[in-house]
Amino acid sequence: xxxxxxxxxxxxxxxxxxxxxxxxxxxxxxxxxxxxxxxxxxxxxxxxxxxxxxxxxxxxxxxxxxxxxxxxxxxxxxxxxxxxxxxxxxxxxxxxxxxxxxxxxxxxxxxxxxxxxxxxxxxxxxxxxxxxxxxxxxxxxxxxxxxxxxxxxxxxxxxxxxxxxxxxxxxxxxxxxxxxxxxxxxxxxxxxxxxxxxxxxxxxxxxxxxxxxxxxxxxxxxxxxxxxxxxxxxxxxxxxxxxxxxxxxxxxxxxxxxxxxxxxxxxxxxxxxxxxxxxxxxxxxxxxxxxxxxxxxxxx
Numbered sequence: 001x002x003x004x005x006x007x008x009x010x011x012x013x014x015x016x017x018x019x020x021x022x023x024x025x026x027x028x029x030x031x032x033x034x035x036x037x038x039x040x041x042x043x044x045x046x047x048x049x050x051x052x053x054x055x056x057x058x059x060x061x062x063x064x065x066x067x068x069x070x071x072x073x074x075x076x077x078x079x080x081x082x083x084x085x086x087x088x089x090x091x092x093x094x095x096x097x098x099x100x101x102x103x104x105x106x107x108x109x110x111x112x113x114x115x116x117x118x119x120x121x122x123x124x125x126x127x128x129x130x131x132x133x134x135x136x137x138x139x140x141x142x143x144x145x146x147x148x149x150x151x152x153x154x155x156x157x158x159x160x161x162x163x164x165x166x167x168x169x170x171x172x173x174x175x176x177x178x179x180x181x182x183x184x185x186x187x188x189x190x191x192x193x194x195x196x197x198x199x200x201x202x203x204x205x206x207x208x209x210x211x212x213x214x215x216x217x218x219x220x221x222x223x224x225x226x227x228x229x230x231x232x233x234x235x236x237x238x239x240x241x242x243x244x245x246x247x248x249x250x251x252x253x254x255x256x257x258x259x260x261x262x263x264x265x266x267x268x269x270x271x272x273x274x275x276x277x278x279x280x281x282x283x284x285x286x287x288x289x290x291x292x293x294x295x296x297x298x299x300x
Contacts, residue, residue, distance in 0.1 A: 003251040007047040007206025008226035013055035020275030031246040031266040032069045047206040048082025048169025059093030070101045080131040082169035096120040111151045128160035132168040140183040140290030142170025156198040163201040171205040171223045173214040182291040192217040224249040240278040245271035
């Protein structure tokens with residue numbers, strides 16, 4: 001099983017250049033064009049922040065751009081939601097988020113919840129792909145609610161022939177970097193409890209805009225870099241620098257080994273140029289505004 005893992009396309013309805021002159025549509029098109037020679041892709045996964053502004057136009061654009069690439073490989077495409085996404089527009093354009101190469105629905109089951117979370121299940125060659133919805137509207141961090149975790153436990157109660165792959169936006173692991181701890185998945189322990197003793201073989205995430213791998217409950221976790229750019233951790237501690245350079249990850253998993261991870265980079269002559277730099281004060285403002293301390297539960 002060969003999985004092409006993309007994340008953080010960040011398209012908007014206008015298609016205008018972002019900081020550093022990055023055009024999100026052209027970044028996605030350019031990356032897929034450079035990935036054209038990569039053979040034997042069985043599944044394409046896009047792990048959140050599909051749209052930068054939550055607009056329907058952005059989802060339709062990503063769907064159409066990726067569909068052309070997927071059709072040439074007859075590979076299904078599985079999308080999950082990120083903190084920049086909007087569930088209703090996501091659903092209007094992408095339905096379950098699990099699409100056949102021609103854009104028709106691929107999902108075998110979906111979560112039904114009052115919040116409208118976009119979680120779904122598909123089978124491909126004996127592997128079970130489960131997309132989860134870690135979106136907390138208006139916030140930067142992620143959370144998996146009780147209803148979604150109960151649904152996940154129910155899905156995992158019956159093993160799949162080749163095991164399960166989870167896809168969600170917010171990583172349940174983090175480096176010793178404050179912004180990652182503040183804006184990652186807030187309840188990784190609950191996810192660990194839900195997958196303990198199950199057939200989950202791999203967890204795929206985005207959000208941090210950099211390559212990172214680790215484990216949750218002995219399950220490998222792969223965080224892929226962003227299509228729209230990557231975060232450069234050579235910036236001084238307490239600050240953040242993003243640079244040009246669209247990336248993806250090729251993941252290979254088989255019955256007797258893996259997963260293996262290989263980073264794929266677009267051929268951008270301006271790769272490494274600064275997109276933006278946030279000083280300590282600016283990054284602190286983002287953490288304060290979008291982190292868990294900015295959210296108060298009803299009645300608290």
